[in-house]
Amino acid sequence: MKTEMTSKNPGLADLGWTAFFQSQISIDDLSLSLPVRVLAVHRGQLCVAGDGGETMIPSYLHDARSEEEYPTVGDWLLINRDTHRPDRVLQRTSLFKRRAPGTGRRLQLIAANIDTLFIVSSCNQDFNVARLERYLVLAREAGVTPVVVLTKADLTDEPEAYARAARALQRGLLVETVNALEPGDLAGIRAWCGSGQTVALMGSSGVGKSTLINTLTGARALATQAIRDDDDKGRHTTTARSLHRLEEGGWLIDTPGMRELQLTDTAAGVEEVFEDIVLLAKACRFSNCTHEAEPGCAVRAAIEAGTLPPERLARWRKLAAEEAFNTETLAERRARDRSFGKMVKSVLKRKERTRF
Structure with missing residues (x-):
């Protein structure tokens, strides 16, 4: 069933459309399809925007052969002009991914086509260099510029001590300390938020990501919850990845707080x-x-x-x-396990023979 598109769209260029994506489509493609960007991922559906505006479309892609070929937030798709069903995902400039939580091997896509990653931590007990290094590995592997944003700088007497600890993790690492509640305090990170630019936020629950997003977007749409005094941690409130318009004209992709960030292909x-x-x-x-x-x-x-x-x-x-x-x-793991099993059986047989 065809879904009508609304007129909320800012235009392809403002959405981050560049010559890189334009080079992947032909005149014949445009006669049958429309380019759109994924604004949000819901169960079984995608919220997308293009020249025709915004709409909800099914997320099913009939010829996807692996997890990486499915669309995620920030992706550019070609959708059928008549049915608005997705035809294909355009090649990405960058992709963040991880192994899904648990013991399975399923790959989980986080976000695509990011220009800058804001790695958010806070100037309190939540500051964790090991966690920052994990996010830095993701950013470097994807070829995305990382910027460490240390929130709640107003709640400590030594914000620079946290900044020094973060800068020590990698040569030339960009670090900003902010009070996310003060719009004027974010001047240092707004340079990455201009028209056509896409930034992503990553960080654990309670570091002030929702407050930072609200200030950068000039809105108060995202719920926030108070910090617990006993452990300096807030309750996690973001439940789905989505793309938000920034006051400077760029776009920001939020990601849920990740309790289990497993690295793969990095x-x-x-x-x-x-x-x-x-x-x-x-x-x-x-x-x-x-x-x-x-x-x-x-x-x-x-x-x-x-x-x-x-x-x-x-x-x-x-x-x-x-x-x-x-x-x-x-397959490699099974082969290794089989080889190990054969070795164990061989050793046991030799031991059994030497007993007699």
């Missing part, structure tokens, strides 16, 4: 965020150095010299191992 991002350790490892005497007790280990030497915190090495090891585990395909 080996390059891990290397870039932990570039200091990677460079040190190349100077080790042995190419397969485990950085434990081998002679000539440049990584251990840096720790002993006090130039590399041991906890940063531990975090690198954890993320690298997690990324490798999650990236391994189910």
